[in-house]
Amino acid sequence: MNHKRNDIKYKVRRFSSGAMVNLFLLLIAISCLFPLLWMFGSSLKTQATVFSDMSIIPKVLHWGNYYRAWTEGNFGVYFLNSVLYTVSVVIGIVLVSSLAAYAFSRLQFPGKNFFFYMFLAAMMIPLPGSFVPLYVLMDKLHLRNTPHGYILCLINVGLSLSIFLLKTFFDKMPTDLEDAARIDGCSKLGIWWNVALPLAKPALAVIVIFNSLNVWNEYILALILFDDAKFMPLQVGLATFHGEFVTQYHLLMAGVTITVIPILLIYIFMQKHIVKGLTAGAIVG
Amino acid sequence: MRLKRSTAENYLFILPAVIIFAIFYIYPFYATFNLGLRAWDGVSPVSQLVGLRNFKEVLFQDRLWWPSMWHATYITLIALTLQNALALALALACDRQIKLGNFYRLIFFIPPVLSEVVVGLVWKWIYNGDYGLLNYWLTNIGLGHLARSWLSNPQTALTCVAVIHSWKGFGWGFIILLAGLQTIPRQLYEAARVDGANSWQRFWHVTIPLMVPVFVLVSILTILGSMQAFVLILTMTGGSPALGCSVPVTRILGSMRASLRFGYACAQGIIFGLILLALSFMQIRISKKMKQA
Numbered sequence: 001m002n003h004k005r006n007d008i009k010y011k012v013r014r015f016s017s018g019a020m021v022n023l024f025l026l027l028i029a030i031s032c033l034f035p036l037l038w039m040f041g042s043s044l045k046t047q048a049t050v051f052s053d054m055s056i057i058p059k060v061l062h063w064g065n066y067y068r069a070w071t072e073g074n075f076g077v078y079f080l081n082s083v084l085y086t087v088s089v090v091i092g093i094v095l096v097s098s099l100a101a102y103a104f105s106r107l108q109f110p111g112k113n114f115f116f117y118m119f120l121a122a123m124m125i126p127l128p129g130s131f132v133p134l135y136v137l138m139d140k141l142h143l144r145n146t147p148h149g150y151i152l153c154l155i156n157v158g159l160s161l162s163i164f165l166l167k168t169f170f171d172k173m174p175t176d177l178e179d180a181a182r183i184d185g186c187s188k189l190g191i192w193w194n195v196a197l198p199l200a201k202p203a204l205a206v207i208v209i210f211n212s213l214n215v216w217n218e219y220i221l222a223l224i225l226f227d228d229a230k231f232m233p234l235q236v237g238l239a240t241f242h243g244e245f246v247t248q249y250h251l252l253m254a255g256v257t258i259t260v261i262p263i264l265l266i267y268i269f270m271q272k273h274i275v276k277g278l279t280a281g282a283i284v285g
Numbered sequence: 286m287r288l289k290r291s292t293a294e295n296y297l298f299i300l301p302a303v304i305i306f307a308i309f310y311i312y313p314f315y316a317t318f319n320l321g322l323r324a325w326d327g328v329s330p331v332s333q334l335v336g337l338r339n340f341k342e343v344l345f346q347d348r349l350w351w352p353s354m355w356h357a358t359y360i361t362l363i364a365l366t367l368q369n370a371l372a373l374a375l376a377l378a379c380d381r382q383i384k385l386g387n388f389y390r391l392i393f394f395i396p397p398v399l400s401e402v403v404v405g406l407v408w409k410w411i412y413n414g415d416y417g418l419l420n421y422w423l424t425n426i427g428l429g430h431l432a433r434s435w436l437s438n439p440q441t442a443l444t445c446v447a448v449i450h451s452w453k454g455f456g457w458g459f460i461i462l463l464a465g466l467q468t469i470p471r472q473l474y475e476a477a478r479v480d481g482a483n484s485w486q487r488f489w490h491v492t493i494p495l496m497v498p499v500f501v502l503v504s505i506l507t508i509l510g511s512m513q514a515f516v517l518i519l520t521m522t523g524g525s526p527a528l529g530c531s532v533p534v535t536r537i538l539g540s541m542r543a544s545l546r547f548g549y550a551c552a553q554g555i556i557f558g559l560i561l562l563a564l565s566f567m568q569i570r571i572s573k574k575m576k577q578a
Contacts, residue, residue, distance in 0.1 A: 021378045025385070028375060029392040031452070035407045036395070038418065042410075051416040096301045103298035110292070115299055122310055126561040128513055129537035129554030132547060133313035133320065136327070156309035159302060188294060217400035219516050224542070235402045239520065242406060249410060256403050267398045271391060274398070 036260065043069075043253035050250040062250070069254035073245075077230060078237030079258060085151060085233055086215045092155040093162050093211050094204060101166035102192045106178070116167070119160045135224050145227050153221055158211040169203035170196065205273045209266065213274070216263055234259045321551040327541070332548065339552035350553070353531040354560075360447040360518075360532070361511040368451035369503060372458030377492075380466045390463070393456040401453070405520025408449045412436050412521075436521055442528045446518050450511065458503050465499035466492070501572040508564055533557045 037056055044061045045053055070076040103109070104116045134153060135144065143149025177199065181191050197204070219235040226232050229240065238255055245251065267274060321339055325332035343350055375393065379386035396404065411418045414434025423432045435445045469492065477487045515524065515534035522528050524535030531539075533553065540550035 025375065025378055025389055028371070029389060032392050032395050032456075035404075035411065038411065039407045054418065054421050096305065100299045100302035103295055107295040107298060108292075109295040115303065119302070119306065122306070124565075126509065126513070126558050126565075127314065127317070127554070128534055128557045128561065129550060130313055130317070132537065132541050132550045132554060133316035134309070135541070136316060136320070136547065137308075137313060152305065153309055156305050159306060163302065188298075192298070213398055217402075219400065219402055220538075235400055238402050238406060249416075252406065253410075256406055259403055260399060263398055263400075264395070267395070268391070271394075274394070 036264075039253050039256050039260070043250060043257045045250050047248065047250060050253075065250050065254040066258070069251045069258065073241055073248075073251050073255055074229060075234070075237060075241075075255045075258050078232055078234045078255075081147075081231060082216060082233040082235075082259075084147065085154065086212050088151045089154045089158065089215045090208055090211050092151065093158045094207060096155065097159055097162035097207070098166055098197060098200065098204070099192065101163045101170055102196055104163070104167045105170035106175070106196075107188070116163075119163050122160045123164070131220050131224050134221065138225060144225055145231065147231055150222060150225050150231075153225070154215055154218060157218075157221075158207075158214060162207045162211065165207060166200060166203050169200055173199060205270070209270045209273045212266060213263065317551045317554055320548045321555050323548040325547045326545040327547045328545070335548070339549045340556065342549065343553050343556050349526050349531060349536060350533070352526065352529070353533050353536045354557075356443055356529060357512050357514075357532040359443060360450055360514065361508055363444075363447040364451050364454060364507050364511040365504060367448070368455045369458050369507060371451070372455045372503070373462055375455070375459050376462035376466055377488075379463055386463060390460060393459050395456070396453045397456040399453070401514070401516035402520050404449065404453050405517045409436060409521045412445055437528065439527070439529045442522050442530050446521050446530060449521070450514060450517055453517065454507070454510070458507070461503055461506075462496070462499060465496055469495050497575055498572065501568065501575070505565060505568045505572075508568065509561060512561060512564070 041055070041057045042050055043065055044063065045058045046062055046065075049058060070079075100119075104112060138144040138149050138153070141149070143152070173196075178191050178195050181195050186194065216233075217235060218233070219239075222233050222236045223239070226236065229237070232240065234255075238252070238259060241248075241255055242252055320332075322334060322336060323332040324335045324339070375389070379389055410416075412435040414420065414432075414437065417435070419435065420432035423429060433441065435441050473491050473495075474487055477491050482490065513534060515532050515538075518524055518530055518532055519535055519538075522530035524531050524539070534557075537550045537553045537557070540546045540553060
């Protein structure tokens with residue numbers, strides 16, 4: 001009897017503490033999603049209602065805001081620029097870092113460790129304000145205010161970590177297939193392209209996604225390197241729009257939504273790789 | 286001869302990486318130190334060698350430098366306590382429910398994948414004194430006297446930014462801490478339970494000691510990340526010193542773009558970099574000592 005009562009008490013306590021825990025998790029989860037919902041809802045209001053209508057999703061949806069943001073707000077240009085930069089930088093990083101990582105893992109040459117530790121050290125030494133000398137350098141090379149100058153800068157930003165991740169991956173990869181290809185007379189470059197790269201797909205996925213996020217969200221270099229709006233990516237475009245049209249919050253939020261949607265899609269579909277990449281990056285950094 | 290050719294071929298593999306690295310990392314590194322010793326406006330063809338004058342000015346005369354350092358420290362302290370406590374609480378809550386854990390991991394990591402500009406713009410609007418949602422809600426639940434211009438008030442601006450910084454960052458800590466918790470063997474908890482330890486004792490004597498290395502890692506990342514964070518604060522408050530919202534990196538940006546003092550900006554960067562380096566060395570030493578103990 002007594003035993004039974006205790007059992008019920010225990011169950012009630014366990015249930016209520018479980019409910020508290022779940023409520024807590026749920027509240028925090030809502031706080032993560034709410035700003036996105038508010039952003040999206042506001043992007044569908046009008047200039048007149050955006051400051052007075054406090055409903056999350058307005059009664060009348062003004063999808064035309066997206067058209068106006070895309071054309072008048074110049075977000076169409078910013079969007080295409082962001083896509084161009086992201087794709088170019090990621091392709092560049094994959095090629096350059098996988099070549100180097102393959103050499104660090106498989107090939108022999110004097111000074112190999114020196115060069116590898118050089119890349120490693122770059123990840124450890126903090127260099128705040130490195131945008132100042134980069135600005136000076138790009139100006140000297142006449143690469144400031146050019147898309148390719150910006151792309152080269154960002155390839156360097158992602159290079160060290162990508163080399164490190166790929167080298168660790170190659171180190172663990174068995175060499176059997178590469179040996180077979182060598183016996184068949186395949187060149188080193190051929191082995192890298194035809195054998196090593198396809199086998200390294202899991203590591204490459206991490207690098208592609210991780211760097212895509214970084215480039216898409218990059219702000220400071222784009223801010224100081226570009227003068228012309230026609231070259232600016234979304235992040236700088238948003239800040240510019242906000243500075244020029246302070247009261248056009250409905251169009252600004254449409255622009256923010258345009259910026260966020262690709263990132264959310266990449267994130268949701270590639271979640272596992274992102275988590276893997278970020279924890280790996282965290283452990284190195 | 287054949288060997289030599291093959292070695293040269295091997296160098297070709299790392300050549301593109303080394304060239305890019307030399308131009309965009311090593312040269313700027315050198316240029317920072319070179320410019321730090323000069324007075325230069327970024328435009329004129331000649332710069333003037335001034336020795337250590339820039340450094341002296343940053344350390345002893347710049348009235349805005351040390352306050353900006355304190356603001357960054359304040360944001361970091363809030364991130365270390367609020368953000369990491371939240372991350373740990375959430376990780377503990379998800380540790381025993383793997384399926385739910387995966388779902389919440391998806392949600393909690395949304396703020397970290399958004400850019401600081403996006404997060405800053407959306408929250409800036411929610412905080413807005415005249416039209417913001419926060420004041421609207423406060424008024425509706427009868428707390429209208431608390432409503433204020435959150436981001437244009439020096440008393441509240443920095444704290445508001447620090448809270449959003451923590452909101453944006455806790456997902457990182459959550460993922461790393463959860464991964465750490467899941468490496469703890471379940472048998473240890475069972476053994477402790479058999480020995481009569483209650484849940485608090487199990488947490489204190491099993492979880493905490495085994496998680497120390499993970500705690501150290503998370504705090505190093507939080508400190509280095511938060512001290513250098515600046516895009517969020519720039520977006521939300523313009524990094525204004527008058528609002529108490531300047532941080533070292535916004536000062537560097539200001540020296541370069543507003544005052545056109547490139548050499549001075551580099552000196553600030555070097556001093557801040559050395560402070561960060563000292564901080565991370567300290568952390569590593571502390572963590573080594575804790576491992577020995």
